[in-house]
Amino acid sequence: MNARSQRPQALPGQTIALDTNCGKLYVTVNCDPSSGLPVEIFCRFGKAGGCGSAVMDGMTRMISCGLSAGMATEEVVSHLRGISCHRGPGTCMDAVARALEAVTEQKEDSC
Template identity: 35%
Template sequence: MSKSTRCQARVDEYWQGCGFLSPVQNDKRCKAGEVQTAPGPSHQLGQKKENAMTSRSKKMVGYTIEMPCPCGHIYVTVNFKENGGVGEILSKLGKSGGCASAIVNGLARVASYALREGMDVQYLEKAVIGISCHRNPAWDNGEMVTSCLDAIGRAVREAKSLHEEYHVQTHEVGQAANLLASSAA
């Protein structure tokens, strides 16, 4: 079996979902018709998982943050699930169209899909805060915002802070109401 035939067999197997391919070819030669594979995840590539995508919650509470960025202003909406975790991120660059707008919207979509599947939002923050672009930075309350992606990370962090603050205040008001009700009884 020639090298090109062996490689084609590996590609065919990949697309058929027969096994998870090792990115590094083993030095050992395959027997005719045999393809080397590495152990794969519990669901093999090419095979559809039972619940391929967790559905979006019907109701979410969120915050929209306007953040300056090198391209102008970006509006980031962070929606929270009932359990308090971030469930969805939406973004809109102040100017319509263009490559930057497409990148900002694409990041928000991919992040929302990952959040639905259980990713912790701190990984998104860590990944995008600090990314810079070729434009001059913008300033937000004394902090330098170095790119549109940096602005999204900062807006998510600010929305989480607002959400936690709101829940602490709501919890304190609830406790005070319970104390008043128990002392009146």
């Protein structure tokens, strides 16, 4: 699946719950069934609303655009891994990187 192909009605994926400085973050990674590679990602906080939710929504939309266009998962991970904030190193950005790593490490060719 690439940016020009139409998204199927359903995609296989996993949701991973991670603790962050802002609370529980649920990261869903969906994969292209033909390649097994991640093509879209969604994040939701355990609590609704707020600026953090809006930022994560925008960020994951852009990550999904990159992944569906062929951007390597490793590149996304390298850009987000280790980002810290005023609350310390356990940030939401780092959690997204950890979730992508976990999904891709489970099976290199399948989600």
